[in-house]
Structures are given as C-alpha cells and as structure tokens.
Amino acid sequence: MEPSIPDRWTGHTDHDTPQRGDHAGGERIGPYRVLATLDVPEHADDARRCLARDVRTGRAVVLTLPHAAFADDAGYRVRFRAEAENSRRLHGPWVAPVVDVAPPDAGLPWVAHGCFPALTLPAALAAHGGPFPEDTVRALGTALAETLAVAHANGLVHAGISPQALLLTRDGPRLTGYGLIRAATGSRPSTPHGSRPETSHTGRPAMGHGGQAGTPPEQRAGEPPRPYGDVYALGAVLAYAVTGRKDAGPAALPPGLREPIAACLSPDPAHRPQPAALAREFRSTTAPLSPGRMPHAVETALAEQAAHHPADTLPPQLTEPADHPLSAGPGPSRRSMAVTALTGAAGLALGIGGTALWRAVADDAPAPPKPLALRGVAPAPLWRRRIEAEIDGPPLLWGNSRLLVPGKGEVTAVRLRDGKKMWTRDNVWGVGDLSPLGGDLVLKGGIREFMALSARTGQVKWVERAYDGEKRPRFRYPLAADGRTLWFLARDQNQEKTATVVAYDLKTRKERWRASVPGGFGGYDEHSAVLREDSLLLSNRSESGPNEPWTYLALGRRDGAKLWTRTYKGILAVADDPTEIVSGDLLITIASDVVSAHEISSGRRRWRFSCEDFVYTDGALHGRTLYVTDGDAVTYAIDVARGRLRWRRRAAVDAASPMSESETALSHSGRTVFQINASEVEALDAADGSLRWRFAPAADGASAGALSGSVLSVPGVALVRNDQAFYALPVD
Structure with missing residues (x-):
C-alpha cells in the first residue's frame, strides 16, 4: 500500500491567509493567485515554487519566486528577473515552457511555467515512499541529458539544475530553474535603499538552502557556472532520485547507474561526460516502464492535485514529445530532435569526448585528461563593473590600461586590470564625445570651449575658450589629432555656406593655421576627417545634394593648403548614407547592401561586393580582411585587396532581434570577430568564421533579456558593455 501523501505535495491547503516565506493559498502575486506550495522544506534551493492560478484566464501554472533569504536583495531581484527573461531562449523536449515573466516594475520578480499538475522531484519521491527504481532514474537521466545537449549546443548554460x-x-519530466545560480552569483546583503554595491567582485557566497550538495566544486571555489557544472548538477539530481539522499556517494548508487552518475560527479570537470553521450548511454539501457507511465503513486498524486484545483479554462495542449519512458502513455512519436547529431554540429567539446564513460569508481583509474576547450560557451568574466551614473556617449579606451566613461557632467575612469574605479571628475560638461589627444591627454568638447583631461588622474589640464563664436569661429567638434596637433571644425555664427578647419598646437596651445572650406565639407560628425601622412581628407557627406557623388577635399597637414578634390562615382554622399574605412590607398564604403572599394589617388573603383541584406554595421578592418554583418545576421569576411569573400556565417540569433542595433568589432589581435546584436555577442574565429563562444549578459529593468551596448578590445581582453554594466572577458 502506498504511503499517504502530505497536503503540501498534493496541493491541499487548509487556510487562505498568506504567510511570508511559504506562500499559502490565496496570496496574490501579480496576476496569479497562489493555490499551494510545491516546496519540500528540507530540499529548498535558491527559489520557491508554488502552484498558482492566472486570474485572467484560469490557467494553473507553476510559479517560481526568489527564495525568502534573497527576496530583499535588490541586485538579486534584478538578476532573477533577467535570468527568467533569458529562460525563454532555452528550448528542448523536456524544458518547462515559460508562459509569463514578471514586468520590470514588479516588486517581487517571478516566472510562470505552463506545467499542471506537477510535483517537484522531492515531492514525487515522498509520494512514491522512497527512491525511484533504476529504470525511472535512467529515463530521467535521458531527459535531462537531452535538454543539456540542446542548451550547450546553443551556447547556453542552464546553471540551475536541482531536485x-x-x-x-x-x-513526463519538465526542467525549470534556468539561471538560478547565476542570479545568486555575487549576492550579498541588501544595501541601504536597495542600492547596488559599487565595487566589483568575482566571488559568490555559499548557496545554502540545500543547494550545496549539487553545486560543483569549481563553483564552490568561486568559478562562474560552466557547461561541465550542469553535468555535475545532473549527476547530483540523479543520485538523489535513486537513493533519496542529497549527499549520496558512489558506493550508495546501484551498480547499473554507478558508472555514469559517478562520472558526472567527478571533481575534475575534464572527467565528466558530454550530455549527448550521456543521453545515449541512458537510452541504450532504459527499459520501458509498464505501461509506459510514471510510478503509480506519482500518477495518483498528480491526479489528486488536478482534482483539488480544477482549471477554469483548459490550458493549451502541450506540444512536447510523448514517447519518453516517463510520458503519459503510448502514441506516435513527436520528437524531431536527433541528439546524436548535436555533438559534431555544435562543436562542443565537454568531458571525455567520444570515448566510453570513464570508470570513475574503478580501482585503476585512467590518467586525468587535459582540460578541453569549450566552444560555444563564453569564458568567465574577469570582472564586472556597473557605472551608476547615466552614460552619456561612447566610452573611450586609453593606453590599454583605462576605460574612460562619460556621464552627464562627469567622467569616470575604470582600471582595465581589475575593474576598479580610479577616479571620477565632476563638472565636465559638453556636447561632444571623449577624444584622445595623444600622451596623457583626452579632449572633452563643449558648446563654446574644449578642455584637456589627464587620463591618469582626471585633472583638468587646460581649457580653451577663445573659439567662442565672437572673435574667433565657434568650436564645433574635433576632426583628428596626432599627439602634437588637434584639427577641429569651427563655424562663424549664422554662416552655413562655409566652415573653418583649424590646426591647433597642443603644446603651445596656439593656432597653427586655419582654412576656409565649403560648408558641405565641414564634416558630419566627430573625427569625420581622414588623417593621412601628408594630408587631411574631408568628405562632402554632411550637406551635399541627394544625388551628388562622394567627394574628398585634401588639405595639407602642415599649412592647410588645398591640395586636390576628387570624386568617387557610384557612391552618393547623402542618399546612400555610406560609412567609410580607409586602408592604404583604398577608400572602402558601405552603403545599403553594397561594399565598394575605390583608389583614393585616382578615384577608380577597384571592386564591388554585394551582401544579401542591408548592412547596418560600420564594419571592422584588420590587415587585408574586412568584416561586416548584414540585417539578416550574416557576417562576411571580405578580402579588401580583391573584394572576394573569404567566409560567411549566419548568427544563431532570434529573428526578432533588430539587426539595426547590431555592431561588428574585432579583438585587439584581430583573431576574433565580435558580432553584437540586440540579444548577445557572438565571438567568431576570424580565420574561418567558426563559433568560439556566445555571451548574453543579464540586463537591468526593462532591458532584461536584451543586450544594449558594444564591444571594445585591449590585448587579451574584450570589454562588453550592456547598458550601464561592463564585463571584461578574456579573449585570444
């Protein structure tokens, strides 16, 4: 006779008064009314799960909430919601479908999964009266391993697998908990008024709440979640399912499961198996459960839960497969995922790779293999720094040692080595971007003045106010600088047909020369001039007619003399809205879906390359190769000498992500290409376009689940900006 099932597992509730921490029936959370808790207290992890009903539709769901110990931590709540939003990207045959996520302004974040009726694994074991039989655990292992194979192949780390x-x-089984460990990473007691701690760090506290048993040793030592950590957590869950104990060692495992589970729990990540190989191992020896259902007591508990909480409206029928040994009954297979094809296609190297599972409990264990490189998975950030002030303009790298971040009326310097804030300079107002002047100096322009800041100390070295539009033409923005001279654009008041280019000596702080140029050649943006060995090239992009071809005006660097004017046919200065890249004697322009190259000296077109879609990015050049990404998320590597394609690769990006917000960048060495879109950063091997890794940092507030920023590079490090936060990732 099966044991009786406690109320907290069947969904019974004897009271309707909400209680903080256990969410008794009747409590309202957003549009959901709590029916009962699903948690088993002694097995609680870093979240609470309850059964709830959507008051709008009557649909019953499983609601996941922050653990009570973290609920008052403002930073954790933001991370929790961001990971909940990111969990929509996790797909697979045994992933719980996300039906709703708390809005950004919700006081308490939550995520709703379309699973009803449902029991957590600890509740199911309690209903069953003890550990599951071996065949049931093999079926669970198959489901979890298949899910991880899909996630890892798409560059995702689950970081939340627990009983x-x-x-x-x-x-059948459904996996939730995506990103819970990442959400808890770096959690610390809440700061006054919910503010975020300013200092960056890479450690994380002990998980607690029963989470330590399934936490990989490398994460307990401070390493961020990695794919091989998912495999460890999978092994811990299976060990618990087959023994009923959270701390079961290899000796407690049944002989038929000892080898694969012990391999998952290996202290050395390089010994842990690949999820796809693990799925094949479990599936090859899984006997179908008669009559293809879960243990009877679990079925009974689920039926009782459904009977006590009938849905007002029937939930949409699940489209997940029904041929798993734990599924609800016989029927045609709807599985379309071939796990055996994942390993090679994804380029994922994890664990032992292609050989038999290691005999982790054998007397004569093999020599430890070398740790393997992981393709598709982003490296752990070296540090993270959040800038509290609103960022006002693009950040500037200085000397491969500082990151200068402009805010409204201030500039902040961050040390690249460890993310430490070095200084903040207040009362630095202006309308222009930060610009390098050479040496220690950085330019900050204003409406009628410009100043030089020390990148080392933030000290204002000098301020130039002579170009105020009265005695001298008014300063507009810098065009170029070489450490000795600053060339900038100035205009007389109410003068539209002409502009003035000024060469300013940075040492003596005196004007070297000025040259009047037609208004159309005044430049359209900061640093819009091309500085060559003997000349300064100005384009007519700013105020030309819609059908005028691109034209360069060359001024002498030393005296401002007009050297020549040359037109480049086939490029319309305004209508095509081209961007320009100069490589030696080549002018490379990107307009609409066409990349063109012209000889600067002769004006002759060298080559023309057509992309499949509109190109929004400016492109990135290294040596003889230009990298651009079009609106269809295809990145092209083009040989600039001949205009021929070296390789192309389509990003694994959600089609809904607007590529108009994309960017293409390069690592400092040029060996890695970064394709940035509204969801993530893809790092590609510059040699062949193969995927190196994908990185999707958690955003704040309304930006959760999105990427809003760019990538800057210094030797060995890529700086990924996402809104107000910067992540330093090792590269090359």
Missing part, C-alpha cells in the same frame, strides 16, 4: 527545479508532470 526542486525538476518537475514531474503527466507528460
């Missing part, structure tokens, strides 16, 4: 995160439903 509480695994739900058992009448349609």
Whole structure:
C-alpha cells in the first residue's frame, strides 16, 4: 500500500491567509493567485515554487519566486528577473515552457511555467515512499541529458539544475530553474535603499538552502557556472532520485547507474561526460516502464492535485514529445530532435569526448585528461563593473590600461586590470564625445570651449575658450589629432555656406593655421576627417545634394593648403548614407547592401561586393580582411585587396532581434570577430568564421533579456558593455 501523501505535495491547503516565506493559498502575486506550495522544506534551493492560478484566464501554472533569504536583495531581484527573461531562449523536449515573466516594475520578480499538475522531484519521491527504481532514474537521466545537449549546443548554460527545479508532470519530466545560480552569483546583503554595491567582485557566497550538495566544486571555489557544472548538477539530481539522499556517494548508487552518475560527479570537470553521450548511454539501457507511465503513486498524486484545483479554462495542449519512458502513455512519436547529431554540429567539446564513460569508481583509474576547450560557451568574466551614473556617449579606451566613461557632467575612469574605479571628475560638461589627444591627454568638447583631461588622474589640464563664436569661429567638434596637433571644425555664427578647419598646437596651445572650406565639407560628425601622412581628407557627406557623388577635399597637414578634390562615382554622399574605412590607398564604403572599394589617388573603383541584406554595421578592418554583418545576421569576411569573400556565417540569433542595433568589432589581435546584436555577442574565429563562444549578459529593468551596448578590445581582453554594466572577458 502506498504511503499517504502530505497536503503540501498534493496541493491541499487548509487556510487562505498568506504567510511570508511559504506562500499559502490565496496570496496574490501579480496576476496569479497562489493555490499551494510545491516546496519540500528540507530540499529548498535558491527559489520557491508554488502552484498558482492566472486570474485572467484560469490557467494553473507553476510559479517560481526568489527564495525568502534573497527576496530583499535588490541586485538579486534584478538578476532573477533577467535570468527568467533569458529562460525563454532555452528550448528542448523536456524544458518547462515559460508562459509569463514578471514586468520590470514588479516588486517581487517571478516566472510562470505552463506545467499542471506537477510535483517537484522531492515531492514525487515522498509520494512514491522512497527512491525511484533504476529504470525511472535512467529515463530521467535521458531527459535531462537531452535538454543539456540542446542548451550547450546553443551556447547556453542552464546553471540551475536541482531536485526542486525538476518537475514531474503527466507528460513526463519538465526542467525549470534556468539561471538560478547565476542570479545568486555575487549576492550579498541588501544595501541601504536597495542600492547596488559599487565595487566589483568575482566571488559568490555559499548557496545554502540545500543547494550545496549539487553545486560543483569549481563553483564552490568561486568559478562562474560552466557547461561541465550542469553535468555535475545532473549527476547530483540523479543520485538523489535513486537513493533519496542529497549527499549520496558512489558506493550508495546501484551498480547499473554507478558508472555514469559517478562520472558526472567527478571533481575534475575534464572527467565528466558530454550530455549527448550521456543521453545515449541512458537510452541504450532504459527499459520501458509498464505501461509506459510514471510510478503509480506519482500518477495518483498528480491526479489528486488536478482534482483539488480544477482549471477554469483548459490550458493549451502541450506540444512536447510523448514517447519518453516517463510520458503519459503510448502514441506516435513527436520528437524531431536527433541528439546524436548535436555533438559534431555544435562543436562542443565537454568531458571525455567520444570515448566510453570513464570508470570513475574503478580501482585503476585512467590518467586525468587535459582540460578541453569549450566552444560555444563564453569564458568567465574577469570582472564586472556597473557605472551608476547615466552614460552619456561612447566610452573611450586609453593606453590599454583605462576605460574612460562619460556621464552627464562627469567622467569616470575604470582600471582595465581589475575593474576598479580610479577616479571620477565632476563638472565636465559638453556636447561632444571623449577624444584622445595623444600622451596623457583626452579632449572633452563643449558648446563654446574644449578642455584637456589627464587620463591618469582626471585633472583638468587646460581649457580653451577663445573659439567662442565672437572673435574667433565657434568650436564645433574635433576632426583628428596626432599627439602634437588637434584639427577641429569651427563655424562663424549664422554662416552655413562655409566652415573653418583649424590646426591647433597642443603644446603651445596656439593656432597653427586655419582654412576656409565649403560648408558641405565641414564634416558630419566627430573625427569625420581622414588623417593621412601628408594630408587631411574631408568628405562632402554632411550637406551635399541627394544625388551628388562622394567627394574628398585634401588639405595639407602642415599649412592647410588645398591640395586636390576628387570624386568617387557610384557612391552618393547623402542618399546612400555610406560609412567609410580607409586602408592604404583604398577608400572602402558601405552603403545599403553594397561594399565598394575605390583608389583614393585616382578615384577608380577597384571592386564591388554585394551582401544579401542591408548592412547596418560600420564594419571592422584588420590587415587585408574586412568584416561586416548584414540585417539578416550574416557576417562576411571580405578580402579588401580583391573584394572576394573569404567566409560567411549566419548568427544563431532570434529573428526578432533588430539587426539595426547590431555592431561588428574585432579583438585587439584581430583573431576574433565580435558580432553584437540586440540579444548577445557572438565571438567568431576570424580565420574561418567558426563559433568560439556566445555571451548574453543579464540586463537591468526593462532591458532584461536584451543586450544594449558594444564591444571594445585591449590585448587579451574584450570589454562588453550592456547598458550601464561592463564585463571584461578574456579573449585570444
């Protein structure tokens, strides 16, 4: 006779008064009314799970909430919601479908999964009266391993697998908990008024709440979540399912499961198996459960839960597969995922790679293999720094040692080595971007003045106010600088047909020369001039007619003399809205879906390359190769000498992500190409376009689940900006 099932596992509730921490029936959370808790207290992890009903539709869902110990931590709440939003990207046959996520302004974040009725794994074991039989655990292992194979192949780390995160439903197992460890990473006691701590760090506290048993040793030592950590957590869940103990060692495992589970729990990540290989191992020896269902007591508990909480409206029928040994019954297979094809296609190297599972419990263990490189998975950030002030303009790298971040009326310097804030300079107002002047100096322009800041100390070295539009033409913005001279654009008041180019001596702070140029050649943006060995090239992009071809006006660097004017046919200065890149004697322009190259000296077109879609990015040049990305998320590597394609690669990006917000950048060495879109950063091997890794940092507030920023590079490090936060990732 099966043991009786406690109320907290069947969904019964004897009271309707909400209680903080256990969410008793009747409590309202957003549009959901709590029916009952699903947690088993002694197995609680870093989240709470409850059964709830959507008051709008009557649909019953599983609601996941922050753990009570973290609920008052403002930073954790932001990370929790960001990971909940990111969990929409996790797909697979046994992933719990996300039906709703808390809005950015919700006081308490939550994520709703379309699973009903459902029991957490600890509740299911309690209903069953003890550990699951071996065949049931093999079926669970197959489901979890298949899910991880899909996630890792798409560059995702689950970082939240635990007994509480695994739900058992009448349609088979469903995995929740995406990103819970990442959300808890760096959690610390809340600061006054919910503000974020300013200092950056890479450690994380002990998880607590029962989470330590399934936490990989490398994460307990401070390493961020990695794919091989998912495999460890999978092994811990299976060990718990087959023994009923959170701390079960290899000796407690049944002989038929000892080898694969012990391999998952290896202290050395390089010994852990690949998820796809693990799925094949479990599936090859899994006997179908008669009659293809879960243990009877679990079925009974699920039926009782459904009977006590009938849905007002039937939930949409699940489209997940039904041929798993734990699924609800016989029927045609709807599985379309071939796990055996994932390993090679994804380029994922994890664990032992292609050989038999290591005999982790054998007397004569093999020599430890060398750790393997992981393709598709981003490296752990060296540090993270959040800038509290609103960022006002693009950040500037100085000397490969400082990151200068402009705010409204201030500039902040961050040390690249460790993310430490070096200084903040207040009362630095202006309308222009930060510009390098050479040496220690950085330019900050204003409406009628410009100043030089020390990149080392933030000290204002000098301010130039002579170009105020009265005695001298008014300063507009810098065009170029070489450490000795600053060339900038100035205009007389109410003068539109002409502009003035000024060469300013940075040492003596005196004007070297000035030259009047037609208004159309006044430049359209900061640093819009091309500085060559003997000349300064100005384009007519700013105020030309719609059908006028691109034209360069060359001024002598030393005296401002007009050297020549040359037109480049086939490029319309305004209508095509081209961007320009100069490589030696080549003018490379990107307009619409066409990349063209012209000889600067003769004006002759050298080559023309057509992309499949509109090109929004400016492109990035290294040596003889130009990298651009079009609106269809295809990155092209083009030989600039001949205009021929070296390689192309389509990004694994959500089609809904607007590529108009994309960017293409390069690592300092040129060996890695970064394709940045509204969701993530893809790092590609510059030699062949193969994927190196994908990085999707958590955003704040309304930007959760999105990427809003850019990538800057210094030797060995890529700086990924996402809104107000910067991540330093090792590269090359």
